[in-house]
Amino acid sequence: MNTRRYVLPLMLSLALVGCSEQGNQKAGANQAAGGGQQRPPSKVSVVTMKQAEQPVTRVLPGRAVAFQTAEIRPRVNGMIEQIKFKEGSTVKAGDVLYKIDDDTYAASLEEAKAALAKAEASVPSAQANLNRYERLVNSGATQIEYENARVTLLQAQADVAQAKAALQSAQINLGYTEIKAPFDGVTTISTVSIGNIVTANQTTALTTLRRIDPIYVDLTDSSANLLELRSAIAAGRLKGSPTEADITLTLEDGTKYDKTGKLDMAEMAVSETTGTYQIRAVFDNPNNLILPGTYLRATVIVGYENGFLIPQRAANRNANGSLTAKFVTAENKVETRTFDNTQLSGTNWLVTSNIKDGDKLIVDGFQWIAEGAVVAPVDAKLDENGFVVEQAAAQPPAASPAKP
Known part of the structure; x- marks a missing residue:
């Protein structure tokens, strides 16, 4: 009797526990099913593809x-007397940058002028002497005297030409004492100061003009x-x-x-x-x-x-290195497409195959959706860098046919 008295309550307790667990499992399943039906499709931003002529x-x-560079060097020897530009400033073509002491060159110019005057003074007398022998060549003057007079005139004329060349050289050297900018540009730091001695065509530039x-x-x-x-x-x-x-x-x-x-x-x-x-x-x-x-x-x-433009932010590369992008099908499902031939067009990829007008490219939110997932596409506008700047209202999913 004692054994039966304990066995019966134990069997009733086990039966009650089993019923309770079964009820909890059914309730949990019903809640999970209800939660799955209430969860809406994920929103994704899309743009509609349109073929057009695009830059590659x-x-x-x-x-x-x-654009131009010149290392400024002296073309005559002398001492820097003036620096007439501000380092790092803009100068115009012809502006004087450096002034070299010109006393010696001015004296050489005056000397050349005097030499030219002397040479020019001997020409008239040589010409007159030649004319005299030319008249007397047939009345007592010898042919040799005439030829000597002609040579003397030619030498006098050559002396004049030489003096003119020396004068021109002296003028050029005097002009070289002013070192000028060959074109408009910006100067650099000067490598010399006032009082420095410079030499013609030295290795070190005085400054650089750009x-x-x-x-x-x-x-x-x-x-x-x-x-x-x-x-x-x-x-x-x-x-x-x-x-x-x-x-x-x-x-x-x-x-x-x-x-x-x-x-x-x-x-x-x-x-x-x-x-x-x-x-x-x-x-x-x-x-x-x-x-x-x-x-x-x-x-x-x-x-x-x-072709069609796919923003770089909306594309990925697969293991083979091919370009991939995600699209929304007519049933609002996610579809991944692969493009083998691509060109760069600004911040976009230019593709010509496996795509047509009206296709909807996912440009934002594609990182968290799986292939074949149902989504709610939202039309978007992008800036020049492919970022979404404006979104329209979400497109409602297609209505399912009513049950009879």
């Missing part, structure tokens, strides 16, 4: 180079890109001429330079060590914002091609 660009590294408005930018591109560009032009895929395209600059701090440049020349040789060739562009530089030696990045338009 290259981003190339470069260095600024002065013209930096306009300014050159030397760019570097690979020979592989050059071959690819030529192939695209030959195949007719690219329109336009790279030599006529505008070139834009990005400064070292990431800001855009407000002037556009033009291609000036392209080196017709490839470096044997780097496999690159050089391109030179020219830019207006009215405020001297770009200085020689500055590192820059240039965006060069190399042609135009019909």
Whole structure:
């Protein structure tokens, strides 16, 4: 009797516990199912694709180079008497930069003037003597005397020419005592001071003059890109001429330079060590914002091609290096597409295949959605860097057919 009295309550307790656990499991399942039905599709920002003629660009590294450069050196010997420019200032062509003591050169000029006057004074008497012998050559004067008179005149005339040349040289040397700017430009620090002795064509420059408005930018591109560009032009895929395209600059701090440049020349040789060739562009530089030696990045338009633009921020690369991007299908499901042939177009990728007008590209929110997931696309507008700046209302999902 005692055993039965304990067994019966134990069996009832186990039955009650089992019923309670089963009820809890059903309630949890019902709550989970209810939560899944209430969760809405994720919102994603999309833009509608449209084919158009787009620029094909290259981003190339470069260095600024002065448009003109001249190392200023003396052309005569002497002592620096005056320095007539402010170091680092802008000077005009013909402005006097240095004045060399000219006393010696002024004296040489006066000496040359006197020598010329002396030489010129002997010409009339030699001419008169020749004329006299010319009249007497047939009446007593010998032919030798006549020839000697003619030679004397020629020597006097040669002395005049020599004196004129010496005078001109003296004038030039005196002019060289004023060292002038050969063109408009900006000076550097002077390497000499007043009182220093300088020599003609010395190794050390007195200062350097640079013209930096306009300014050159030397760019570097690979020979592989050059071959690819030529192939695209030959195949007719690219329109336009790279030599006529505008070139834009990005400064070292990431800001855009407000002037556009033009291609000036392209080196017709490839470096044997780097496999690159050089391109030179020219830019207006009215405020001297770009200085020689500055590192820059240039965006060069190399042609135009019909295609679709995919912002770089909206694309990825797969394990094979191919470009990938996510789209929204007509059923509002996520679809990943791969593009093998791509070109750079500013801050976008230019693609020509596996895409058509009206396709909706996901430009934001694609990092957290899986392939085939149902989403709520929201039309968006992008800025020049591919960031979303404006969004429309979310598009409602397609209504499911009513049950009969």
